[in-house]
Amino acid sequence: MLYFQSCIVWCFLIPALHIFATALETCNTAWFDDGDVSREGDFELLGDLRRNHWTRICSNPVDMEVQTISGIKSQHTRNTFHKYSATEGFVCLNSEQKWRKCDDYKVMFTCSGQFCSECRTRWFDSDNSTGNGDYEVLSELLMRYPREICPQPIAIEAQTISGNPASSTSDSFLIYDATYGFACVNADQGGRSCEDYKVRFTCPAAFCQVSEECRTRWLNGDDPSDEGDVESIPQLIKTFPSHACRNPIGIEAKTTYGISAKNTRDIFLSYDVTFGFACINKEQEAGRCEDYQVLLTCPSDFCQGCRTRWFDFDNPTGRGDYETLLQLEMVFPNEVCSQPVAIEAMTVSGTPALKTGDILQVYDATHGFACVNAEQPGGRRCQDYKVRFTCPLSFCLVHNQWS
Incomplete structure (x- = not known):
């Protein structure tokens, strides 16, 4: 009887403890600086910030941090604060200062609960404290x-x-x-x-x-012969108008001989989807950047139009799953164009390739797709994939291959 009663207690207590622990998880927002120092002072009120950034700030912050825009913590300034709380926000009034006017401040909030967990990445640990x-x-x-x-x-x-x-x-x-x-x-x-x-x-x-993604060809619109190698999104669209999307959701860079940008010793001025890629020669220890090419991951609507059917030519029972463009052109003549604009890959069960966790040796519109079993961690095999391509409009007009 005592065992049964203990079981009842723990059966209810363990889920409750889990919910409580989840609720205690906290996360820090970005910094916000909506109010400049006016004649009255600096106003960073939660209500105003929520109206302007409602998806980026939780409704009930549990804590708040304040710094000047130059990075000095609020407690180290000589200002007096009119409001300073996570529930209301921050106000500094010039009329309440003894020494000088208010500084220009920025605020950051600490949130908890669903705000932190709704769309959350995995954990990343790329460094440790053995150096600086x-x-x-x-x-x-x-x-x-x-x-x-x-x-x-x-x-x-x-x-x-x-x-x-x-x-x-x-x-x-x-x-x-x-x-x-x-x-x-x-x-x-x-x-x-x-x-x-x-x-x-x-x-x-x-x-x-984003349930689907499509990837472009490797694009190389510049070289480091002048000030450096700049592969900006606007310039790529201008140079490759049908092969680069305007709003990429991912970007990768590698040298023209295949070395990933992260494995070179170059320092990059930019490497993101907002601007694109830029490496400046004078910032390099060697005095010159490598010659880089970039690949864009685009929203699924970039792949719509002249799109092939799905192809599943291979499976991972041998060395891996190879759905290369050259193979598919040979096996399915007139169904695949020789110079695709983009490629999509997913498992036969419908999971986008980039969300499977598999290490992909090849995944671009120039060469197709390849996942090698020997490259997968833990001795596991690749999943079984299928691919389809987006082709130039002229291909569909000639072969009537509309999707």
Whole structure:
């Protein structure tokens, strides 16, 4: 009887504890600076910020941090604050200052619950504290894990690799916000090293709702012969009008001889979907950038129009799943164009290729698709994939291959 009663208690208590633990998870938003210093002062009220950024700030923040736009924490300024709370926001009135007018401030909120978890990435741990500190910077993570992180997250969480929230450690953080990512510098810790941290991001809901994606050819519109190699989105659209999308959701770069940009020693001025890719010669230790090409991942509507049927020529029972363009052209003549605009790949059960977790050796409109079993972690095999291509309009007009 006692066992039965204990079971009843724990059967109800364990789910309750899980819900409670989930509710305690917190995440930090980006920084917001909507109000400049006016004659009256600086106003960063939660109500106003929510109206302007309603998808990027939770309705009930649990905490708030305030800094000047130059990065000085509010407690280290000489201003007096009229309002300073997560429930109302921030107000600094010039009329209440003894020494000088209010500084120009920015605010960041700490949120909890569904806001943090609705569209959340996996954990990333790309660095540790053995050098200068632990740097999990958004721009570098976007380069290393294209398509796994949105370019403009709405929130970030950081934990030690053992699972303790960053806020519960005694470390001081140089950066901890959704705009830039996370950085803990050893020199700021009073003689000890930072913990080893991992981060994950909360993205806009639309990032998780993308069920299909299509990938372009490798595009190379510039070389480093002048000031550097610049493959900007506007210039790519101008140079390759039918082969580059206007609103890419992912970008990858590699040298013309196949080395991923992240494995070179070059420093990049830009590597994101907002501008594109840029490497400036004078910023390089060697004095010159490599010659790069880029591939864009586009929304599914870029692939609509002259689109082929799905092809599933191979399966992973041998060395892997190979759905290469050359093979498909030979097996299905007149059904596949020789120079596709874009390619889509998904498992035969309907999961987009970039969301399976498989390491893909080839996935571009120039060569097709290949997943090699020997390259998969843990000794597992590739999944079974199918592909389809978007072709130039002229191909469909000649062969009547409309999808």
